Amino acid sequence: CKLSLATLSDVARTAAIPGYDRASLKAGIVHFGVGNFHRAHQAIYLDDLFNQGADHDWAIVGAGVLPSDAAMREKLAAQDFLTTVVEQDNNKTAARITAPMIDILPVGDASAIIAKLADPEIRIVSMTITEGGYFIDASGIFNPAHPAIAADGQNPSAPKTVFGLVVAGLKARKEKGIVPFTVMSCDNIPHNGIVTANAVIGTAALSDPALADWIRANVAFPNAMVDRITPATGQREIDFLRDNFEIEDNWPVYCEEFKQWVLEDKFTAGRPALEKVGVTFVPDVTPYEHMKIRILNGGHAAIAYPAALMDIHFVHDSMEDPLIRAFLAKLENDEIIPIVPPVPNTSLTDYFALIEHRLLNPKIADTIPRLAQDGSNRQPKFILPSTLDNLRQGRDVVGLALVSALWCRYFAGKTDSGKDIVFNDASADRLHAAALKAKDDPAVFLVFDDIFGEVAKSELFRKRFAHALKSLWEKGTRETLQLYLDGKL
Numbered sequence: 001c002k003l004s005l006a007t008l009s010d011v012a013r014t015a016a017i018p019g020y021d022r023a024s025l026k027a028g029i030v031h032f033g034v035g036n037f038h039r040a041h042q043a044i045y046l047d048d049l050f051n052q053g054a055d056h057d058w059a060i061v062g063a064g065v066l067p068s069d070a071a072m073r074e075k076l077a078a079q080d081f082l083t084t085v086v087e088q089d090n091n092k093t094a095a096r097i098t099a100p101m102i103d104i105l106p107v108g109d110a111s112a113i114i115a116k117l118a119d120p121e122i123r124i125v126s127m128t129i130t131e132g133g134y135f136i137d138a139s140g141i142f143n144p145a146h147p148a149i150a151a152d153g154q155n156p157s158a159p160k161t162v163f164g165l166v167v168a169g170l171k172a173r174k175e176k177g178i179v180p181f182t183v184m185s186c187d188n189i190p191h192n193g194i195v196t197a198n199a200v201i202g203t204a205a206l207s208d209p210a211l212a213d214w215i216r217a218n219v220a221f222p223n224a225m226v227d228r229i230t231p232a233t234g235q236r237e238i239d240f241l242r243d244n245f246e247i248e249d250n251w252p253v254y255c256e257e258f259k260q261w262v263l264e265d266k267f268t269a270g271r272p273a274l275e276k277v278g279v280t281f282v283p284d285v286t287p288y289e290h291m292k293i294r295i296l297n298g299g300h301a302a303i304a305y306p307a308a309l310m311d312i313h314f315v316h317d318s319m320e321d322p323l324i325r326a327f328l329a330k331l332e333n334d335e336i337i338p339i340v341p342p343v344p345n346t347s348l349t350d351y352f353a354l355i356e357h358r359l360l361n362p363k364i365a366d367t368i369p370r371l372a373q374d375g376s377n378r379q380p381k382f383i384l385p386s387t388l389d390n391l392r393q394g395r396d397v398v399g400l401a402l403v404s405a406l407w408c409r410y411f412a413g414k415t416d417s418g419k420d421i422v423f424n425d426a427s428a429d430r431l432h433a434a435a436l437k438a439k440d441d442p443a444v445f446l447v448f449d450d451i452f453g454e455v456a457k458s459e460l461f462r463k464r465f466a467h468a469l470k471s472l473w474e475k476g477t478r479e480t481l482q483l484y485l486d487g488k489l
């Protein structure tokens with residue numbers, strides 16, 4: 001049946017439904033970017049908390065600035081802002097209806113959004129607006145000259161960006177003497193709280209430097225590490241829910257069972273008791289972030305290219321391949337895990353074992369092309385910092401140099417069997433041209449300072465990279481991985 005508050009008792013035949021009365025909820029959070037990840041992560045933690053009967057004054061009001069947000073608002077409004085979340089473990093699929101969102105503000109109506117942000121009942125403004133939403137350059141620095149931000153600086157009372165709106169909301173609160181809300185980013189960006197603070201303060205400084213100073217002194221921007229693999233929704237997911245659970249949901253969310261949220265306990269106007277539902281509060285999120293980026297995201301960035309060269313499409317199939325699985329394990333154990341600083345109450349080897357398990361999950365159907373895209377941004381964030389740390393500690397980098405060589409070999413544009421590779425990377429043209437030349441002269445691929453930086457200056461790295469690339473061209477991916485596993489590369 002069609003999902004709505006009125007049909008919940010019917011829906012309960014096949015899915016778990018909220019154990020709280022939606023009418024008991026009051027707004028406490030405005031969230032920008034009501035995409036899939038928010039509804040599989042933050043909204044689930046709040047749903048769990050509300051199910052415990054706690055903190056019903058922390059419901060979510062959605063917000064957005066893009067046309068796609070307006071379309072999402074229509075889809076969700078038609079079902080009373082309820083979302084079906086389908087959680088899939090390797091051998092279990094369960095659906096639950098979640099209700100912590102009580103409204104979505106009209107997209108494009110700046111005055112309505114600013115009025116809500118100025119309402120004292122709102123005590124947190126959170127966001128998942130993707131890395132592209134933060135107006136940062138490759139090194140993570142905020143760019144106040146971006147036309148959209150500059151326009152909000154010129155016209156601060158009718159802003160169009162998330163940061164212009166947040167600044168206008170904070171200004172109204174300052175003028176009325178209302179305690180400022182906390183600004184909480186849940187995007188997958190290192191030091192996301194600092195990046196968000198720079199964007200908000202940088203935007204405010206364009207029109208009102210005194211306001212920018214007040215924000216710097218009075219507003220909290222906690223850093224967070226967030227984790228839950230949440231693929232995009234398509235017609236297949238909508239149909240699966242209808243056919244298997246008899247629920248018609250306009251935009252359900254599918255995700256893995258695992259989830260993690262590590263958050264700094266810095267809030268200017270209070271927070272929900274998220275520690276009751278599994279959120280880890282810490283004074284400094286850096287070690288957790290480091291662990292996740294090096295071991296999980298680095299692992300993704302390592303398996304993507306051998307799998308692509310071997311014509312493997314799905315992530316779980318790549319992990320079922322004994323060579324790729326053993327390659328990842330050796331790389332993590334020899335060159336990644338040993339240089340990740342200790343994380344409180346966490347065994348890094350157990351953390352990696354869990355990641356292997358997650359990557360093997362066939363239900364998620366995550367794809368190698370998705371992992372292989374945007375390598376020019378991902379390799380310098382997820383792989384090369386590990387390479388540099390090893391080199392600085394006088395350690396060898398046979399495996400990590402092989403990852404760079406695989407990436408180079410991939411950019412030559414054909415798989416080992418001769419199939420064309422479709423690139424999805426802003427730097428694809430220059431990388432493709434260099435990768436073709438690197439077949440005869442490997443050093444050509446290492447000239448990109450914005451990508452390789454210090455690493456390319458290491459003689460040891462250059463030697464290992466050249467040797468691995470030669471092997472990939474002469475012997476192919478499978479044999480090269482085998483040589484690496486045998487300690488003979």
Ligand code: NAD
Pocket residue numbers: 032033034035036037038064065066068069128129130131132133134162186187188189226227228229230231
């Ligand atoms: P999604 O495409 O479902 O939703 C993206 C949301 O961001 C939409 O509401 C969109 O309108 C908004 N947005 C995009 N660009 C924007 C811009 N320039 N300004 C304002 N809003 C903008 O994607 P998702 O799966 O929800 O992922 C969103 C983010 O969540 C990721 O980029 C990542 O930072 C984080 N995250 C996602 C996952 C995952 O597995 N999907 C895991 C961890 C973290």
